[in-house]
Amino acid sequence: MSFPNDETGAVLAEMQDAGIELSKPVIVEFFQLFEDENNARALADYIKNSDIDAIVKVHPDQTPNVWDVDCTMKMIPSYENITKNEVMFEKLARRFSGYNDGWGVQLDD
Numbered sequence: 001m002s003f004p005n006d007e008t009g010a011v012l013a014e015m016q017d018a019g020i021e022l023s024k025p026v027i028v029e030f031f032q033l034f035e036d037e038n039n040a041r042a043l044a045d046y047i048k049n050s051d052i053d054a055i056v057k058v059h060p061d062q063t064p065n066v067w068d069v070d071c072t073m074k075m076i077p078s079y080e081n082i083t084k085n086e087v088m089f090e091k092l093a094r095r096f097s098g099y100n101d102g103w104g105v106q107l108d109d
Contacts (some may be wrong), residue, residue, distance in 0.1 A: 008103075015077065015105065025074050027106040028082065030054075030089045032069040033061060034098035040067035043096040047103050049073060052088075069098070075104060 001016060002010030016022055034040035037058075044056045047069075054071040061068045071089060075081050082103060090100035 003079055008079060010087070012030065012079060012082070015084060020077075020105075020107065022077055024076065026077050028073050028075055028077055028085070028103055030071045030073070030085060030103045031101040032071070032089060032098050033069045033101045034069065034096070035065060036097065039092050039096045040069050040097055043092060043098060046092065046096070047105075068101075069093070072106075073098040092104045 003012045003023070012022065019024070032040075032043060034043070038060050044058045047054055047056050052071075054073045057068075057070045057072075059068050059070070060066070073085065075085075084101060086100060093099050
């Protein structure tokens, strides 16, 4: 399988090369960052009260005075699914004065 020549495509190609089955659901985590804890919590509350099927965690970042909102979803990690959700989370984060900081997967050992 080939992927678009961008960061998301490169990560998916690396996952495929590592033997990860991309046609099966995995846990994907989307990361948002905020300089204001209230804004981070407002986004988390918004997502929890929406129809977005995600587990949301708010916690301090390693960088002082920065808050993380991690949104975890079980999904097939297709290019389309990843980019669609990244766009959605970026728009939501901006609405609450934050920004999207990428995504990653959690793999079972």
